[in-house]
Amino acid sequence: MSHSAQSTRRIFAWPALIAALGVVGLFAALLGDGGWDGLAWLALGVPAVLAIRGLWRR
Template sequence: MMRIWAWPVVLALLTAGGLAAGLVSDGLGDVAAWIGLGIPVAVCLGCSLRRRA
């Protein structure tokens, strides 16, 4: 079961951490927000482009 849910849980935690960092902090928190929100978007784009090819 954990094998199926491992990556979705990781992406959800990155998204939640990125949203929290973007709302609460400044400076390095903005960088953490960009990273936390950018990685899930990049993974989704990569998966969608790979499926089309």
């Protein structure tokens, strides 16, 4: 693997993880109540907290 491919993967790792959390959270919110609600809150809350933290540091 070349150096540029490694750096590209490293650049997009966190945004891809945050996007995946959002997708999981939205899907869990559609599935039902109970544990699914908890998963939705967690999966959608983490990206929100990271965004607020990033804005706060700025």
